[in-house]
Amino acid sequence: MGEVLAPTARPSFARYWTAATISSFGTAVTAVAMPVLVVKLLHAAPFEVGVVSAAQFLPYAVLGLIAGAYADRWRRKPILVWASVGRAVSLGAIPILWLTGVLQIWMLVVTLLLFGAFSVFGFAATQSLLPSLVPRSRLVLANSRLDQSDAAAQTLGPAIGGGLVGLLGAPVAIIVDAISYLVDAALNAGLRVDEPAPGPRTRNLRAEIRGGLQWTYRHRTLSPMAASTHVWFLANGAAMTVLSLFALRSLGVAGYAYGLLLAVFGITSLIGASVAPRVGARLGPGRTIILAREAYPVAWILVALAAPTTAGHVLLFVAMGLQGLAAGLENSNEMGYWQGHTPDELLGRVNATRRSINRSMGALGALVAGVAVGLIGDQRTLIGVIVVFAAAALIAALSPLREAPDGQ
Template identity: 75%
Template sequence: MGDALGAARRSSFIRYWAGASISSFGSAVTAVAMPVLVVQLLAAKPFEVGVVNAAQFVPYALLGLVAGVYTDRWRRKPILVWASIGRALSLGAVPVLWLFGVLQIWMLVIALLLFGAFSVFGFAATQSLLPRLVPRARLLSANARLDQTDAAAQTLGPAVGGALVGLLGAPVAIVVDSISYLVDAALNASIHVDEPRPARTGNIGFEIREGLKWTYRHRTLGPLAVSTHIWFIANGAAMTVLSLLALRSLGFSAFTFGLLLTAFGITSLIGASLAPRLGTWLGSGRVIVIARMAYPIVWLLAAIAPPTVVGGVLLFVALSLQGLAMGTENSPEQVLWQTLTPDELLGRANATRRSGNRTLAAVGALSAGLLVGLIGDRLTLLGVIVFRQVKVGHFGAKNQATAARL
């Protein structure tokens, strides 16, 4: 009986893992296609680039806390399935509008707002379902495996995306991502998981407050949540500047931009592969702290990159370092939240912090789009570094001292 149960759980995890990997591949293609569509085909202004980058994150501010409550109230598997279908339809509208010659920036923003709304529920359910699929003792290895395949998709996806954009155009390349979400939905629908319907139907406001209290007042998780919020506002700004810097200031082609993201994917894969061993050796908290020390170096290298071959090389080095840091820290951070949070609070804790993260990423993207138009891309990146260091100076001692104990 135990062997049969174990085999069923392994089979379900493999389907869950396959679906996540396929959708990650599609997203990696879109990571190349979307900036090309916005910057080159639609000739967006810097602020419009920021608006587009922020659009998919805005729903986290509006829906994130409510999504957490319903992720704890509803079965998580159906949420995953319908969220993937919704994302497929939202993205699929973009190439259809382009085909009819009517696509405009505001239409793209609406499509990404819808995409973000489905993503709010999808990601809350994704991070909350995994502990039901694998024993908690194996969560680090399971998260690392997901990170490894995600990084592998980000390695191959941008190269394929750059080639597809060059051959067929950015709108057609986005179709790949839309199809990947449909496959993800089908695989998740086939998962077998013991998931009884939660009986709780209490006051939504109370349950939101309960999630907020757990997320921000927890002795260990609270400082980690604040530190991650700071990272997201800085990274949201930096990645908005990156597309403008690479595609305009440095004159990258779609294929070269795809190679840049491929370099990021390769080092993310390396980092994700190292994460379980480093987490065991140093502790999850120290791995997170060390990884986050790399980001200001990344943005500084990008800020000083001249519009020459040397500048292109510096940008490749910067994104490679970013990939290594992100790949290394992600699975230890996920494990901390999944192991320290009770299952009945996991949906709200995941949605609460993700709501804060994505809301601040939107703020960072919008701010960067505005600042690039006023002071240029390089000064904006330097401003991101200063902002991050000031905030880390304010929160850093508590964050690092807490994280080091984990």
């Protein structure tokens, strides 16, 4: 029993985990409120909807490598705190602009660009701070706890968000997310963590970025895992774009049933995250990651086979359940592996490098899928999605990750 409680027995990790859980639920509320605000209240055109979606991810492509370098130059706790404050202010501006009657699409895009910029620094710091809060031997377990919170937010958050949107209206509901970031900042400000003193002020930013890239793409096992993950994000960005069109339009899935579909994903993600430490300990993190990657193309084959019948709808739920289980099983093992195999002085750059490219690939996948559905239809686009998921699995399976249980 002590093995299970080890990370949470540390007061700093418990505080950090609580902050992450609160902000995850706030994010889930905004995931419901933002589309309602954009589509129904601001009456955005399809192109404007795409611009709003892209605005949150563009800063990752522009600032990702720089944020990683500074996450290694500066103390990470202050970065995490101020990034949360910045996100709270950015989101808080949206309901204020709405209530004063001046909110327009371009203003929303500006606030989301600012939100995304603060998020780039925040995620670079948060993923790099965790190894200072728990022993490296407990990183998979600690990441599993964080994944459980995310899965719970994905399961319950949409229902909470829908209720708040109905009660308060979409713009006001976003205040809940802004407040969650302020609580996140307050909790993380009280963390007791020993961080190394900042390095010399005169540094070569280009050389530091190059150092992060070299560690990420020249390491024996991290390099193929990074490549596999980039391809996975390309496939997943396309898959989730096709899913909404395929399920709601081609299969005739009702809106409430689509919400249940996402809830099933959240529930099985929670199950996967709960068993991830034990599976990783038994198989090794490398082999666990490969097993999960091999499950994704199977899940999307099931999606492609679904028909506009009751049996087809059931098949869709089975597919999303498998997708969620694989995601929950994989993520904590992958994050723990990266954190455990990267020197502390490189963590910020390595984490930011991966996240920057991953988010860019996801955005590209969504854009390509949208165009492909219009040109060749959703069924054929799904076949392409399956092929790309299979390529991600193959890259991992043929890498040294399979050679040893500990992935060394």
